[in-house]
Amino acid sequence: MALGLYLVVVLICLLVVGGTVGLLMMVRTPRYRTEPDHLLKLFDRVLAGQSTESEWHAIVGYPIRHDAFLEGVRRKAQQIMDEHGRPWQVAQGGSLLSRSGREELQTIRNQLASRIIDQEGKREF
Structure with a gap:
């Protein structure tokens, strides 16, 4: 037994x-795969003054290996943060970037948005 x-x-x-x-x-x-929409939404939130430093680093701090263009956008965004970042002002209701940093980020955001529109247009044909 x-x-x-x-x-x-x-x-x-x-x-x-x-x-x-x-x-x-x-x-x-x-695996986490950063898509163009993720960057676009983050840039919109930063430009609207609604993003936090940790949200920024979670998306922009992660290398993008599947798309060279997106990696270039990510690197430019990181450079903007390094040069124009003001994370200490977010706690006081301020913006994550200085005025000139927001202008540079707006330029990058517009380039990314136009690329997304171009890619969607090519898929339709």
Whole structure:
């Protein structure tokens, strides 16, 4: 009787451990992929004075490897933050960027928006 109970417990443990290992081997690592819409929404929020520094860094601080144009936009945005960033004023209701930084970001935002429109136009044909 004790041997039978021992075998049942061992088999159940092997089944649980084996199932867990099998499940972990089949599940892929989740990946975050920054899309043009993510950057566009962030830029709009920054220009409207509604974004936080952590939101900025969560999107702009993550390299974009699947699209060279988007990576260039991300790098330009990061450079703007480095040169014109004022994160200490967000807590006081101010903007994340200085006036000249917002103007530069608006230019980048418009370029990105026009590229999105061009790509959508090409998909329709």
